[in-house]
Amino acid sequence: MSRNKPSRRSFLKVSAAAGGGMLLGFSWLTSCENEKARKASPELQMPEKWVTVNAFLKIGDNGVVTIMSPNPEIGQNVKTSMPMLVAEELDVDWKNVVVEQAGLDTDNYQRQLAGGSQSIRHGWEPLRKTGATARYLLLQAAAQQLDVDAASLRTENGVIYHDDSDRKVGYGEVASLAATLPLPEEVTLKDPADFKIIGHATKNVDARKIVTGQPLFGLDLQREGMKYAAIVHPPAFGMKLKSVDDAAVRALPGIHDVVTINAAPEGVELQWSDVNAFPQLVAVVGDNSWRVLDAKKKLNIEWEQTSPPESTADQQESMRLALMDGKAEEARRDGNPEAAFARAATIIDRTYSAPFLPHNTMEPMNFFAHVTDERAELVGPIQTPEFLRKTVSAVLDMPEDNIDIMMTRMGGGFGRRLYGNFGVEAALISRAAGGVPVKLVYSREDDMTQGTYRPEYLVRYRAGLDEEGRLIAFHVRGTGAGESPVFANRYPAGTVDNYLAENISTESNVSTGAWRAPRSNFIAGAEQAFLDEVAEAAGKDPIEFRLELFDRAINDPVGEDNDYDPERYAGVLKLVRDKSGWKTGNDPRGVAAYYCHNSYVAQVLEARLEAGEPRVNEVHCAVDCGIVVNPEGAHNQIEGGIIDGVGHALFGALTFTDGKPDQQNFDTYRLIRHIEAPRAIHTHFVESDTAPTGLGEPSLPPVIGALANAIYRVTGERVYDQPFVQRRELRG
Amino acid sequence: MATFNLTVNGQTRTVEAEPEMPLLWVLRDELGLVGTKYGCGIAACGACTVHVDGAAMRSCSLPVGQIDGQSITTIEGLSADGDHPVQLAWLEHDVPQCGYCQAGQIMSAAALLDGIPNPDDAEIRAGMSGNICRCGTYTRIHAAVKSAAQKLS
Numbered sequence: 001m002s003r004n005k006p007s008r009r010s011f012l013k014v015s016a017a018a019g020g021g022m023l024l025g026f027s028w029l030t031s032c033e034n035e036k037a038r039k040a041s042p043e044l045q046m047p048e049k050w051v052t053v054n055a056f057l058k059i060g061d062n063g064v065v066t067i068m069s070p071n072p073e074i075g076q077n078v079k080t081s082m083p084m085l086v087a088e089e090l091d092v093d094w095k096n097v098v099v100e101q102a103g104l105d106t107d108n109y110q111r112q113l114a115g116g117s118q119s120i121r122h123g124w125e126p127l128r129k130t131g132a133t134a135r136y137l138l139l140q141a142a143a144q145q146l147d148v149d150a151a152s153l154r155t156e157n158g159v160i161y162h163d164d165s166d167r168k169v170g171y172g173e174v175a176s177l178a179a180t181l182p183l184p185e186e187v188t189l190k191d192p193a194d195f196k197i198i199g200h201a202t203k204n205v206d207a208r209k210i211v212t213g214q215p216l217f218g219l220d221l222q223r224e225g226m227k228y229a230a231i232v233h234p235p236a237f238g239m240k241l242k243s244v245d246d247a248a249v250r251a252l253p254g255i256h257d258v259v260t261i262n263a264a265p266e267g268v269e270l271q272w273s274d275v276n277a278f279p280q281l282v283a284v285v286g287d288n289s290w291r292v293l294d295a296k297k298k299l300n301i302e303w304e305q306t307s308p309p310e311s312t313a314d315q316q317e318s319m320r321l322a323l324m325d326g327k328a329e330e331a332r333r334d335g336n337p338e339a340a341f342a343r344a345a346t347i348i349d350r351t352y353s354a355p356f357l358p359h360n361t362m363e364p365m366n367f368f369a370h371v372t373d374e375r376a377e378l379v380g381p382i383q384t385p386e387f388l389r390k391t392v393s394a395v396l397d398m399p400e401d402n403i404d405i406m407m408t409r410m411g412g413g414f415g416r417r418l419y420g421n422f423g424v425e426a427a428l429i430s431r432a433a434g435g436v437p438v439k440l441v442y443s444r445e446d447d448m449t450q451g452t453y454r455p456e457y458l459v460r461y462r463a464g465l466d467e468e469g470r471l472i473a474f475h476v477r478g479t480g481a482g483e484s485p486v487f488a489n490r491y492p493a494g495t496v497d498n499y500l501a502e503n504i505s506t507e508s509n510v511s512t513g514a515w516r517a518p519r520s521n522f523i524a525g526a527e528q529a530f531l532d533e534v535a536e537a538a539g540k541d542p543i544e545f546r547l548e549l550f551d552r553a554i555n556d557p558v559g560e561d562n563d564y565d566p567e568r569y570a571g572v573l574k575l576v577r578d579k580s581g582w583k584t585g586n587d588p589r590g591v592a593a594y595y596c597h598n599s600y601v602a603q604v605l606e607a608r609l610e611a612g613e614p615r616v617n618e619v620h621c622a623v624d625c626g627i628v629v630n631p632e633g634a635h636n637q638i639e640g641g642i643i644d645g646v647g648h649a650l651f652g653a654l655t656f657t658d659g660k661p662d663q664q665n666f667d668t669y670r671l672i673r674h675i676e677a678p679r680a681i682h683t684h685f686v687e688s689d690t691a692p693t694g695l696g697e698p699s700l701p702p703v704i705g706a707l708a709n710a711i712y713r714v715t716g717e718r719v720y721d722q723p724f725v726q727r728r729e730l731r732g
Numbered sequence: 733m734a735t736f737n738l739t740v741n742g743q744t745r746t747v748e749a750e751p752e753m754p755l756l757w758v759l760r761d762e763l764g765l766v767g768t769k770y771g772c773g774i775a776a777c778g779a780c781t782v783h784v785d786g787a788a789m790r791s792c793s794l795p796v797g798q799i800d801g802q803s804i805t806t807i808e809g810l811s812a813d814g815d816h817p818v819q820l821a822w823l824e825h826d827v828p829q830c831g832y833c834q835a836g837q838i839m840s841a842a843a844l845l846d847g848i849p850n851p852d853d854a855e856i857r858a859g860m861s862g863n864i865c866r867c868g869t870y871t872r873i874h875a876a877v878k879s880a881a882q883k884l885s
Contacts, residue, residue, distance in 0.1 A: 075830030075867050203826045210831035211822045212814040213767020213807030217832060220766040228761065253733065253750075289770070290757035291750075362771050362779060362832040362866045411769070411832025412866050444772045632826050636872065640829050643868025666776035666864065675861040677870035 044098065051175035053137065055108035056086055056130045059175035063158045065092050068102040070109040071119045072383050073206075074413030075640075076696040077633035078119045080205045082127055084630060085120075088197040089131030089190060092171065093157040099205040104385040104405040112407075114383040115418055115514065117597035117694020120629055124691050125189075132187040134178070141178035142169050192627065192689050201632035206409060218380035218408040219366045219441065226368070226437045227256050229285045229429045230292035232299060233278035233450060236659030238307040238509045241280045245300035249284060254291040258299070259283050259432035263424045268394045273387040276421040277451035277511035283429045289441050307509045309659030315481070316353070319458040319506045322479045323351075328502035331488035334558050340473035340498035344464030348537050352461070352526035354722040355653040356481070357454035357515055358661075360671060363411020364447040369426035370437035371396060376403045376427055381410035381417055388420035392427050414644075415514035419452050445664040453654060454515030455481040456508075457522045461530040464498075469538035471549065473498040478523065481508040485523040491569065491595065492531070494562030495549035510656070516644065517697035520596040521704070525649060525722070528592035528705025533718065541584045542591050542709070543577050546570075564595045571686055572602035572622040579684045580604035580620035590710030594702035598693035600624040600686075601702050603642070605678075607710035613725050614711045616646055616678035621699060623683060626690035634695050638683045641699030647672025649704040650725045736800045740765065741809025751797025755789075756780045758796045759806060767807040767835050771864070778863030781836040781843075782806050788843035807835035810842060818842045821880035829867035837863045841877050850885050851877070 047060025058066040067083035083099045104112055111122050135155060142160040143150035146167055154161050161168045192198075209216055234240060246258035264270060264279035282299060286292040341347060367380035376398055382388050385405045393400045410417055426440040442450070457480035464473030474496040478486040484503030493499055515521060535545035550573070552558075553566035573593045576582070580589070582604060593602035601624075606617040619642050628634045651670035655662045663669035708719050738745050740763060747762050754773075759765045759782070768791055771779030775790035782791045783805040810816045818841045828834045837860065844851060844859035851859060856877045865873065 075828075077829065203823065204828055204831075206831060207823050207826060207828055208814060210828045210834050211807075211819040211838060212810075213765075213835045215766050217769075219770065222761075222764060222766065288753070288757060288761045290753050290761070293773075360866060362769070362777070362830065362864065364770070410830060412830045414866075441770075444774075636826065636829055636869065639871055640868040643870055644866075647868065665774055666772045667774055671864050671866065672868070672870075673861045673864060674870045674873065675857040677868070677874075679871075681871055 044096065047172065051179050053134045053175065053179050054130065055105065057090070057134050059171050061172040061175070063170040063172040064096050064098065065090065065158070065171070066098045066100055069099050070102045070112055071123070072112065072114040072385065072407045072410065073101065074114045074383060074410040074417065076114065076119070076637060077204060077630065078114070079409070080202055081120060081630045081633055082123050083205070084197050084202060085123060085127035086131040088195055089128045090135050091155040091157065094197050094202060096158055101407060101409070103407065104389060106386060112385055114413055115415070117599070117696040117698065119694070121598060121691070121693050128189050129187055132189055133184060136184050136187050137178040137181050138171050138174055140181050141174035144177060145169060145174055198629050199627065199631070202630045203632060216409040217363050217411050218368065219363055219411070221368050221379055221408065221439060223368070223437050226439055227285050227287060227433065228289045228292050229283050229426070229438050229440045230296045230443065231425060231440065231446060232282045232296050232301060233446065234303050236309055237277055237451065237511070237656070238305060238309050238659045239303045240278070240306050241282065242302040242304040244282050246282070248300070249295045249298050252291070252295050252298070254288055255284060255286040255295050256436070257285040257433045259285065259429060261425060261428040261432055263395065263421055263428060265395065270394070271387045271391050273384045273419050274391055274421065275419045275452050275511050275513045281425060283425070283440070285429065285433045285436070285438060293441070293443050310508060310510065311657050312355070312655040315456055315508060315656065318508070319456065319479050322504045322506040323458055323460055323477060326479065326504035328477060328504050330500070331486060331503050332493060332499065332501040332559070334493070334496070335498035337473050337475055337498040337500040341462065341464045341475070344473055345467045346465040346537055348463045348534050350461050350530055350533060350720060351458065352529065352720050353458045354456065354522045355655065356456045356510060357648060357652050358448045358654050358669070359412070359414040359416035359452070359515055360448065360669065361410070361412030361414060361416055364444055365416070365422040365442040365450070366440055367423040367426035368437070368439045369423070369430040371427050371430040372435050374402060378403070378423055378427060379406040379408060380423060380426070381408050382420050382423055383410070383413050383417040384420055388423045391420065391424050395424055396427060396431065414516040415518065416452060419513050444666070448664050448669060449661045451511035452513040453510060454521065455483055455512040457485045459485055459523065459526050461526065463530070463534045465534070465538055469540065471496055471534065471538070475500045477502040477504065479504040479506045481506055481510060482512050483519070485519040487519065487523065487563065489561045489563040491553070491564055492549055494557045494559055494566070495552045497558055499558065509659070517596060517701050520594065520697070520701040521645070524592070524594040524596070524701030525704025525708060528594065528702060529708040529718070532590070532705070532709045532712070543573055543582060544584060546573055546593060568600050568624050569593065569595055572600045572624050575684055575686060576602040576604050576620050576622035579622060579682065588713050590706045590708065590713055592702040592705030592709060594698070594705070596701055597697045599695060599698040601698045603702050603706040605703065605706035605710045607707065607714050609714055614650065614707070614714065615676060616707065618680045619678050619682070619703065619706070621681065621683045622686065623699070624686035624688060625695055625698070626688045626692040628685050629692050631685070634685065635683050637695040638699040639681045641697065642681055642703045643672060643677050645700040645703035646678060646707055647676070649707055649722050650676070651723050653723045653726060734797070736796050738799065738801070739803040741805060747796070749796055752795045754792050755782070755794045755796050755799060755804070756791040759791060765806050765808055769832055769835055771833065771836070777833070778840060779833050779836040781839040781863065783839060783843060786846065788840050807839060810838065816842060817883040818845065818876070818880045821876040821883065824879060825872045825876040827869050827872040827876050829869055833863060833865045837865065837873055841880065844877070845881055845884055850881050
């Protein structure tokens with residue numbers, strides 16, 4: 001239990017906000033709460049008194065409502081969409097809602113994590129129940145105050161009406177009483193047909209702060225007496241620190257200290273989130289970011305080799321050998337694939353590859369830490385605050401209760417900030433430098449060369465067709481650095497009688513981690529490009545070919561563990577076919593469909609060539625994610641995923657020479673720019689009353705396949721190796 | 733260390749710094765104006781874009797010693813109440829995802845529209861391609877620049 005959180009006992013407790021100050025003390029982001037809220041929503045009149053209804057909710061005496069957003073915000077827009085769920089069932093006017101970011105508080109919130117596109121899926125019921133419970137209590141309080149039966153009351157936009165006596169009371173007028181009443185055993189949730197907020201386009205709650213440059217991000221945090229720190233890690237994978245001579249640096253102006261830290265000391269229990277190629281670091285602490293970033297270049301450091309240095313050619317050869325000769329783990333087998341291939345009239349056999357990718361969030365890794373003998377306070381951009389606290393506790397040998405963690409808005413996540421080594425490092429630097437409050441700042445080069453990359457991958461597909469062009473055998477065998485990209489039970493598993501999926505891992509000393517839509521971000525493109533070739537060999541339209549397979553999965557599925565709903569899958573394909581005006585049999589565009597993170601996406605993409613490089617004109621995208629909570633944010637996520645996928649498929653690659661990344665900044669690492677972005681994206685959501693699923697990831701994986709297939713339609717050439725642009729140039 | 737006088741968002745500010753310290757870090761760490769972002773440090777991503785005497789510049793690569801006496805506008809000073817037509821267009825189109833690059837995007841867009849009041853699509857693409865958006869909000873940025881141009885004309 002940390003000091004800055006309401007305890008369970010304070011649940012439903014009333015308190016007055018003296019002078020409009022803060023009640024719950026969720027650290028710096030909520031200090032001067034009213035002032036900030038006013039800036040965010042200048043049209044809102046702030047209340048004199050707030051009532052804390054529960055950990056999610058404060059109601060002002062004038063009816064203004066503060067809703068805490070529990071999950072980390074990385075740009076997936078949960079800070080808007082999750083409070084919408086609470087507000088819907090509470091039945092308040094969204095205009096009267098102020099949203100605040102909650103800190104890590106495992107007593108009061110569930111799953112405070114940004115990952116796997118799961119925030120909305122997991123929050124859908126609990127957050128609505130939170131709002132409905134508060135509404136129930138407000139109704140009970142109003143019934144007492146008006147001396148009527150609660151059943152005779154109704155709510156609308158934060159006001160409770162007793163129509164029989166033509167009386168009404170605002171939520172703010174009964175909130176104090178409501179907060180003293182017992183919780184209901186159960187609450188009734190709205191019929192989706194009655195939703196007033198869910199399903200309605202709602203602007204990003206932080207947009208005004210973003211466009212006016214107010215402090216929101218970890219890098220923006222400044223504290224009285226705060227120092228800045230920069231780290232030096234080994235220049236190449238397979239190396240570690242041997243010795244450091246810091247005499248010259250200590251003498252520089254503005255330099256406070258030089259310390260050596262170890263984020264993974266022996267005997268300390270680490271978490272899954274502790275992926276760290278370079279736990280031992282040298283840190284320079286000083287009074288200005290530039291001074292420490294500049295000074296660290298002047299350190300005299302010796303490194304030593306701990307494992308053989310790898311170059312890109314070595315890594316690719318390792319994967320090739322693993323795929324050819326490695327001991328495969330059989331992940332799924334249906335029928336008799338070997339016999340089916342033996343009798344196939346046509347066999348299509350193709351291999352696809354993709355390189356390591358850094359996440360390259362625009363906001364480089366950073367974290368604030370203030371570690372004293374008794375307590376640690378950490379503030380910064382982290383997708384996994386709960387796991388960060390566990391590791392900080394273990395590494396500092398300090399009880400978790402003494403560690404406070406506050407999440408800031410993040411300048412991008414894409415999976416990188418699942419791995420909180422930079423937070424652990426900040427805590428260790430603060431302690432090693434004598435307990436000073438310190439903000440660790442990675443340079444772009446530190447960020448890009450530090451590891452935790454999307455693994456490199458290699459996958460081989462084989463398909464067997466009979467004389468009539470029917471798919472009778474399918475084999476996928478994949479490998480990658482530390483993991484195989486193959487999902488054994490995903491489509492086309494379940495549609496082919498004879499099916500084999502195999503996994504092989506390839507060793508590498510380059511550290512890897514989840515990167516937006518892990519594994520799917522590669523395998524979807526490979527699979528969908530391969531199926532395009534199979535359809536062509538079968539003499540069928542690529543959409544018709546896929547739909548025939550789905551028919552099989554709907555009517556007579558093979559196996560029992562098929563990890564998708566073929567009707568919803570086929571549904572998005574049909575929707576994109578219709579919306580894009582697909583010309584069956586001779587459409588000049590590329591198509592792909594994929595299911596991941598519980599959502600279904602199909603795309604039709606039109607490409608062109610510009611100065612020898614593929615560009616995207618237009619993408620039609622059909623999405624089935626169940627109920628769309630916030631259409632505005634949903635469209636934005638789909639568009640962003642498409643542009644991200646196109647950009648990385650065309651240009652993204654991190655290569656190595658002797659263990660050292662060849663690209664270290666945006667002059668050599670090519671990210672997609674405005675001029676290269678698709679000209680138009682049309683997103684079509686399936687109308688649905690199914691519970692919502694995630695949107696942060698699902699539009700990215702298939703677009704790589706749609707792009708590959710569109711490139712083929714334009715150039716007559718199939719592309720197998722990412723990035724499509726660089727490899728094409730290399731091949732001449 | 734030397735003393736520099738800058739006009740930042742209309743106010744005279746005096747800073748003590750090494751002449752080679754980039755304007756970005758003067759603004760952020762010395763003056764507490766953190767709206768201008770660090771992205772790459774080599775003028776390759778545009779996150780640090782500010783206006784120096786009205787022109788869009790990458791503050792991460794601009795030593796403070798080179799701009800003594802000049803007038804700087806940052807995102808905090810682009811408008812008094814966040815109501816510059818470009819800022820309003822960004823709100824109208826709900827452009828931001830993570831939001832980190834958007835201050836730089838907005839400063840580039842405002843400078844673009846100062847120079848070319850009614851840019852066509854190609855001019856917007858060319859003018860905005862120095863700013864990277866890792867979230868991929870380019871189609872919204874494009875639409876917002878067009879909206880802002882219409883409001884300004």
